[in-house]
Amino acid sequence: GAGVSQSPSNKVTEKGKDVELRCDPISGHTALYWYRQSLGQGLEFLIYFQGNSAPDKSGLPSDRFSAERTGGSVSTLTIQRTQQEDSAVYLCASSLSEKLFFGSGTQLSVL
């Protein structure tokens, strides 16, 4: 497709379970970002991948959060032992420059 694709669009899980969120960036975009958006909050930076460089993980809120990007394309954000405060919309974006293009996000609900 032409845009950033995220799956699933919605995920409901129980507290303590692990979840994986997927992002397919725009073809050819070298940079990939994960942000989190909670109700009433702005976008919170989580992690940034640029080409083959080491990712900038400085925004990950705890060691329960991890992300990888395979082959410089698809990325997976993993949250282990989910907590209720992890409930949010997780947004992925890709770019070639300063302009980011976002997917529609994954709405994560932890019960």
Add this chain to the structure above:
Amino acid sequence: QKEVEQDPGPLSVPEGAIVSLNCTYSNSAFQYFMWYRQYSRKGPELLMYTYSSGNKEDGRFTAQVDKSSKYISLFIRDSQPSDSATYLCAILETSGSRLTFGEGTQLTVNP
């Protein structure tokens, strides 16, 4: 203090009104200034982008940057109900790898 401050609103205006949305920032290293529009249940989409002080116009939208005051604005002329969305300012450092977002202002344009 947040690096980027934005009044979350909500802001409600009649159709045809001029809308003014504003953000302030604290980091002088910020060099790229953007406005994103986010419709409900969608990811943010880039609306305006500038890196210099002054005005940039695109149709009914004008982005204004005042680096001396660390103040950025987005003006919407002849507002339409289709402009109803959340508007997020976003700022990037020259050497940075991440966009820092404001909280977003929720705008409703009433027919």
